[in-house]
Amino acid sequence: METAERRQILKQSLVAAAARTIERRGLAALKARELAEAVGCAVGAIYNVVEDLDDLVLAVNSRTLASLEGALTAAGEPEKGRASRGSDAAIGQLVRLSIAYLDFAAAHRSLWRAVFEHRLPRRLPEWYLEEQMRLFGYIEEPLRMLLPGTPKGRRALLARTLFSAVHGIVTLGLEEKLHAIPPDALREQVTFVVSSIGRGMLRRA
């Protein structure tokens, strides 16, 4: 095998091992020595294929975002068999995206938490920022229908704000600290708040 190919395979194994550790024991449990043992390489070999462990976490988080995107794509499609008005359809789409986000977070708590907990000691690379931005695009689509004529920059900011609101509900709702909210009640709350936002936007617009 070529060296480049071997490095690529080692990197993939390390990313998979890091994802398993984060999934089972959380971001803080990630240690170079254990990763090296898990993939059967020397500790030093890790730093031949990545700059540091943060690089591995970025790669894991990128996989998590890709898997979230899969869930959002399914949820973002227009409902079949129901002909609803444009604005109702857009509100329904926002609600489905939010519920998909909630379900994803509940099903992959540790991996999902790592996306937000991880602090890169340098600027996030452009490719990673672009992946995040692409996800906001899913929210911008129904917003385009609810708030026609809103400039692109403002719509992008609003998509991010709506995401943050749903993220807050999901995070604090799943958290045990303040009594966790039962899953069905949490879904109902997300639905009520997101559809209220949608209707309220229309009322202003």
Add this chain to the structure above:
Amino acid sequence: METAERRQILKQSLVAAAARTIERRGLAALKARELAEAVGCAVGAIYNVVEDLDDLVLAVNSRTLASLEGALTAAGEPEKGRASRGSDAAIGQLVRLSIAYLDFAAAHRSLWRAVFEHRLPRRLPEWYLEEQMRLFGYIEEPLRMLLPGTPKGRRALLARTLFSAVHGIVTLGLEEKLHAIPPDALREQVTFVVSSIGRGMLRRA
């Protein structure tokens, strides 16, 4: 001085010193040895007045909640000199509470973050939970006007959900990770989303 009084004074000094450390360097920087040095006592003396450092953090967080409550009380009062309809007044009140929360978080970032970061290795004490619940009461008041006839339990859950939504917007908005949003734009976003929720609730009700 009586022993009880001396212990009380030492505890107050320790809470004040812990608050200063958290404010300047964050929760993770809290160390028993440094606290003892700051107040001029032996390290062991700390554990005569509190069970552990977590007890001190709870006391600091309780002070932070009290200071947040002061900000919310001021914001929650009905606007003077403007006779608005009941529902408009309630929406205005929700928006002012949200903005007060945003401004508080922006002005006291480290202390505010500690309230959410701190994980007590045992159940939160009842007195602390009651302080948190009392704060949700500020949100329940305008909800009573916007959603009359909603059962108390549901209104309480909804107050918590609305709080979580605003908390999410504030947290991710102040965070530098994903490009921080400039303060004025963040205020405008909070105002738009919270007033949309309020109008959307009315539309359903």
